Amino acid sequence: MAKVLIIGAGGVGNVVTKKCAMLPEVFSEIVLASRTKSKCDKIAEEIGENRVKTVQVDADNVPELVALLEEHKPFMVINVALPYQDLTIMDACLEVGVHYLDTANYEPIDEAKFEYSWQWAYQDRFKEKGLMALLGCGFDPGVTGVFTAYANKHYFDEMHQLDIVDCNAGDHGKAFATNFNPEINIREITQNGRFWKDGKWVETKPMEIHEPLNYPNIGARESYLMYHEELESLTKNFPTLQQARFWMTFSPTYLNFLNVLEEVGMTRIDPVLYEGKEIVPLQFLKAVLPEPSSLGENYTGETSIGCRIKGIKDGEEKKYYVYNNCSHTEAYKEVKGQGVAYTTGVPAMIGAMLMIQGEWMQEGVYNVEEFNPDPFMEMLNQHGLPWHEQFDFHEFANK
Numbered sequence: 563m564a565k566v567l568i569i570g571a572g573g574v575g576n577v578v579t580k581k582c583a584m585l586p587e588v589f590s591e592i593v594l595a596s597r598t599k600s601k602c603d604k605i606a607e608e609i610g611e612n613r614v615k616t617v618q619v620d621a622d623n624v625p626e627l628v629a630l631l632e633e634h635k636p637f638m639v640i641n642v643a644l645p646y647q648d649l650t651i652m653d654a655c656l657e658v659g660v661h662y663l664d665t666a667n668y669e670p671i672d673e674a675k676f677e678y679s680w681q682w683a684y685q686d687r688f689k690e691k692g693l694m695a696l697l698g699c700g701f702d703p704g705v706t707g708v709f710t711a712y713a714n715k716h717y718f719d720e721m722h723q724l725d726i727v728d729c730n731a732g733d734h735g736k737a738f739a740t741n742f743n744p745e746i747n748i749r750e751i752t753q754n755g756r757f758w759k760d761g762k763w764v765e766t767k768p769m770e771i772h773e774p775l776n777y778p779n780i781g782a783r784e785s786y787l788m789y790h791e792e793l794e795s796l797t798k799n800f801p802t803l804q805q806a807r808f809w810m811t812f813s814p815t816y817l818n819f820l821n822v823l824e825e826v827g828m829t830r831i832d833p834v835l836y837e838g839k840e841i842v843p844l845q846f847l848k849a850v851l852p853e854p855s856s857l858g859e860n861y862t863g864e865t866s867i868g869c870r871i872k873g874i875k876d877g878e879e880k881k882y883y884v885y886n887n888c889s890h891t892e893a894y895k896e897v898k899g900q901g902v903a904y905t906t907g908v909p910a911m912i913g914a915m916l917m918i919q920g921e922w923m924q925e926g927v928y929n930v931e932e933f934n935p936d937p938f939m940e941m942l943n944q945h946g947l948p949w950h951e952q953f954d955f956h957e958f959a960n961k
C-alpha cells in the first residue's frame with residue numbers, strides 16, 4: 563500500500579487517477595496536483611468518496627514542488643504533466659527522496675528535441691539517493707518497450723528488425739484535433755523522421771517515407787515513418803537490432819490541416835510579436851484547438867499499437883507481431899476518456915504498481931524494457947489492455 567502523487571490533470575491524468583483509484587489495496591492514498599485545480603477537482607468528483615485529494619501546483623517551480631512533496635510525503639510521483647516539467651519534477655523528487663515515473667521524455671520548451679540524454683544524466687544522483695526513476699511508461703513509449711523485451715525474452719535469440727506500428731482508426735467527429743496535448747503532438751510530428759539502420763541513425767524529411775500497412779480489425783491505413791523516443795533506448799538496450807523504425811497513421815484530412823497550419827506559420831515554436839506582446843504561435847494554436855480530454859464522448863473506432871519483429875531463434879528466422887487494440891468507446895464508458903489517453907494512463911498505473919510492489923524496483927534511472935516484462939504483460943490483460951500475438955507474421959513494411 564502506498565501514497566502516490568499524480569501531477570497533470572489532462573487526458574492522461576484523468577485515466578491514470580481513475581485507474582489508481584480502482585485499486586485501493588495498492589494505491590491507498592492519491593493526491594492529484596496540476597496547474598488548474600478545477601480540472602483536478604472534476605476528476606476527483608467523478609471518482610467520489612473523497613478518494614482523491616487535489617492541489618494546485620506549478621510544476622515548473624522546484625521549490626513549490628518540494629513543498630508539495632514534503633507536505634504529502636508520497637512514495638512516488640506519477641508525472642503526466644508535460645515533457646517540459648520532467649526535470650523540475652525529477653529535481654524535486656531527488657531533494658525530498660521520492661520515486662519517479664513519467665510517460666514522455668524531457669523536451670526543452672524552445673527546441674523540439676527528443677532524446678533521453680537529459681534524464682539519463684540523473685542516473686548517479688538517483689542511485690546515490692536510493693531512488694528509482696522509470697522513464698517513458700505510457701504506451702509508446704512504454705508498452706512498446708515491454709512488448710519488445712517480452713519478444714526478446716521468450717521468442718528470439720537475437721532480434722534484428724523492429725517496426726513499431728501505431729494506428730489510430732478512431733473518429734472524434736471534429737475537423738481537426740490532436741489525441742494528446744496539441745503542442746507536444748505537433749512538435750513531434752513536424753520534425754524530421756529518423757530510423758536506426760546498421761548502427762547509425764538515418765534521417766528523413768518529415769513524413770517522407772510512407773506506405774499502407776494492415777492493422778488487425780482495422781485494415782490498411784497509410785502509415786508514416788517518424789522518429790519516436792523509444793527507438794533511442796531500445797536500440798541501446800537491444801544492440802542486436804540492425805533496423806528499428808516507428809510508423810504512425812494519419813488521415814489525409816489531418817495531414818491537409820497540418821500542412822496549412824505549418825505553411826501559415828501556426829506551428830512555429832519561436833515567439834512572434836503580436837500587439838506588442840510576445841506569443842508562441844503553437845501555444846496559441848493549442849489554446850483554440852479542442853482539449854484532448856474533451857474528445858472522448860462521441861469517439862468511435864479503435865487504436866492498434868504493436869511491435870513487428872524479425873530475428874533468429876535456434877538458428878532459424880522468426881517473425882512475430884504483438885499488439886493491443888483499444889476501443890475509444892469502451893475507454894469512455896470506463897473512465898470518461900478517449901483511447902489514446904487510456905492506452906497511456908493504464909500502463910503508467912501498472913508501472914507504478916510494479917514499483918510499489920517491489921517487482922520493478924531498482925535504484926537509478928531506467929527505461930521499461932530493462933525490467934522483467936512478464937508481470938507487466940499479465941497486468942495489461944487484467945487492467946483493460948489485452949494483447950494478442952501472431953507468430954510467423956509476414957506483412958512487414960516494404961520500404
Ligand code: NDP
Nearest residue numbers: 570571572573574597598621643666700701702703742743
Ligand atoms: P494534456 O495537455 O491533456 O494535460 C497536461 C496536464 O498537465 C494539464 O492538466 C496541464 O494543466 C498540466 N500542466 C501543464 N503544465 C503544467 C505545469 N507547469 N504545472 C502543473 N501542471 C501542468 O496532455 P495529455 O494528458 O494528453 O498528456 C500528458 C503527458 O502524457 C504528456 O507528457 C504527453 O506527452 C504524454 N503522453 C504519452 C504517451 C505515451 O504513449 N507514452 C501518449 C500520449 C501522451 P492545464 O490544464 O492547466 O493546462
